[in-house]
Amino acid sequence: MVLKSFLIIILLLLFCHYLSGQNESFLIDDWMEMIAEEGIEVDWDENLDFFIKVSISPLNINAVKKEELEKFFFLSDIQIENLLYYLYENGSMLTIYELQGVEGFDDRIIDLMKPFFVVEPLKEIGRYNAGLNVISRFNSIVQTPRGYIKDDANDPVFAGNKQRFLLRSDLEFGNIKLGIAMEKDPGEVYVNNKTQLPDFLVGYAQYTNDSKIQKLVIGSYRLHSGQGMALSNGYSRSYLADPSNIMDRSKPVRGYNGTNELNYLNGIGVEINLWRNFVLTPFFSYKKIDASYLDSISVQLQLTGFHRTESEIDNRKRVGELMFGSIIKSCIKQVNIEGGFYHYRLNNSLLTSKKMYQYFSYSGESLINTWLTYSTIVGNVIMFGELALNDFSNKSLLQGFMWEPRSSFKFSAQMRYFDHGFYAPYQCVRSASVNNSGEERVVFGLYMKPFEKTALSLYHSIIRYNWLKYLVDKLSVSSETMVSVDRDLSSRSTIQIRYRLKQFMKNNSSEFLKLGVQSINQHQYRFQSNYNISNCWNVVTRVEHSIYSPEISDNSYGWLFYQDIVFTSKTKCLKTTFRYSHFDTDDYNSRIYAYEPDVLYAFSVPAFSGNGSRILLNISYRFSRIFTGYFRISNWHYNNRSSIGTGINEISGNDKTELAFQIRLSF
Amino acid sequence: MLLKFFLIILYISSLTPIIGQGVLHSNPVSLALSSCDVTLSNEWSVQGNPAGNGSAKSTEFALLVENRYSLKELTTRGFSCIVPTKFGIINAAPFQFGFSDLNISRYTLGYSRFFGTKVLAGFQLNYWSVYISGSGYFNTLISDFGLIYSVLPQLTIGVHLFNPEQSSIEYQYYDYEIPGQISYGIGWKFMKSSTYYIEFEKEYDSSPNISNAVQSELYKGFIGRIGYSYSRNEISSGVGIIIRSFDINLGFLYHQPLGFISSISLAYNINK
Structure with missing residues (x-):
């Protein structure tokens, strides 16, 4: 599963911008929503801590x-x-x-x-102080889903209660940094019966220095090399509409105490400065991951991170995952070069179900990935690229450039290619499908300011799939175009008009035409206005319309309207966001995503589908320099439903209320 | 007589069933501007956007009568009173629509004020009462929120939520839904005496309506208005005449199959 926690930085920026009364959050909103549409999970990242610290100091x-x-x-x-x-x-x-x-x-x-x-x-020189940070969060749904209800005949399907609990702490002292996190998802038990430990527990110790050993991390950590085609636990910016973000930057080994249960390494990673600009990063990782046995030797990975039901608990940490390798990087004149390799091995053989669209999907128990990446600046042009090999045979290739003759004009392009059989277990490039293999993609981005207060962003991508994909029984091509115009009406107000078109193919769901594949156009129109009434008050209004237009069946339409009222006290101690949303979509296909403010370190981009309204209240209050409290309540109200959700997650009634409490202690 | 009966049935059944459009938007200014009233500040802001009352500088009274399709059974009568206080603006208004067998009344009480110099906010409570012959009275309470902010001297944005809690009227086996409505509009003063309005309006259970309109002061004290609704394909027009403390407004809308809707109001401003 690919994790792109880049969004946390974006979220923090949103947070800071609300605080500082700025209006530059349109693109950030867009990115958040685009990533949510891809179904990508977001969580804490080391960079988020950095941004929080530098926003305070x-x-x-x-x-x-x-x-x-x-x-x-x-x-x-x-x-x-x-x-x-x-x-x-x-x-x-x-x-x-x-x-x-x-x-x-x-x-x-x-x-x-x-x-x-x-x-x-x-x-x-200002530097952040040494200190201790503790975050504790509690989330719950007021209504009780069916999976938690015990009836006369059966026990509840979920082993634990419906609350989510998180505790995370960082301690920084000079060159040493320690971090720990524990989490319980809804439906999970607080303490695992076998291990007598919290369901999810990670921690690390990190040592940083300017000498030969630049960084040493023991415990859980993350790595990101080059463009992330072969190795990345971090986030990717390569798919963002802003041309200046088309290139990823390598990130050194860094300790991890986030809540994503899948996308991290566990062991030891070191950064050694060999000579001048030559930095070697050997790493070793071993951890147990969730999997289900298909037979005595073959397994299938379980990528949800949930351990709620009997089968999920049985599959918890069943297979050992070993990974070791090294990265070497250098800068020769203006050229950054980086290369690396790793060996990846599972205790059991990974087997992918061989449906036709998965014909080329990876199966086996070990692999070796190698890669070489570069980036350089030539005049006003940044060029970058990466070549990655999987078992020295299947390849993936990325090449891109960004031309920035002046700050008011940027143009970028990126091309990416994956062989059918290319597989990297930790990979961080955007894919329109879960599996990148057999995909060719070209992306163009343009940013310009034709007038002083008007910015135009344009993004166009074309993807060709050289094999079938999920729900597309045909070789297909898809494309996505987005045009956005942002206009500063005054120093306090901004409007945005955005159009987005997605064209893709999908199997017919019609009974009579079951074997056919139809092309689908998905249009989205958006108008948004931001107005900073004063340093304390800010209002945001958005109207969005979506049209899902299949080739051989009826169109479906969707509308979303929301109004934000944001209050930030003059001392910045209190921040309150109220949002009222009204949505009306014909079906799930015409759903609309919208980013929502949440408690610090949490992320919410719900999909609005059906007919109803949603109310959100998000409050944070800094009681003292040490203690900050957060509270969030949101309520879905559906007009035309008697239940919400399906299966064991079904809630009877047409209301769903969610609560979140969080405290942050910072010494 | 048969045609008359048919028109009444058609009107009542085609619009928000038991509530009727009459007590939602029935004033001549809104009618002439194809319901582009969410950014307006006038004596009938009680219908368009309660925030609009917040700009009142002195006490105002207004009366209105609206008739649909020349049928006296589809007549709305209303009265509005706006009183500035040192805490903000208080407004109250009763409206009554219908005839002996179907009678709808709406009583409003609202509070609005300026926040800073550029933002108006308003909150209003609406007591809704419906009488149906043979069934008796149905009553409920509905809320109403609005914001109007001047982004630029020539650009105003308005937002209005009507019945966000989605109240309905329940009586025995009946559950009559009151139409929740959300409106978002922009007013752009493109000339010294002329303003262009565009408005997005959506009832919760129906398709959105997009309207636009122009209001222009043709001569001093004489205002012309014209509007067009894309979704309803309706053209409307009207005039306003200001004579000292009195403000007279007329509005007309032509509905293709059903005929004319006409509305007239008279407002009096005490300190003008």
């Missing part, structure tokens, strides 16, 4: 390091180089608005940077 722009700037996804490599060159040539800045004098920096980028940077004399 901003970085001094005069003392910032290149590695720190690279964590800001909205900065391109050219902008980073220009900024560092400016500081080298002109010395320290006196005000953040001096950024306007740096080539490639416009008001939009400066506004995005403001929450995270300050300008101070060099001797007062």
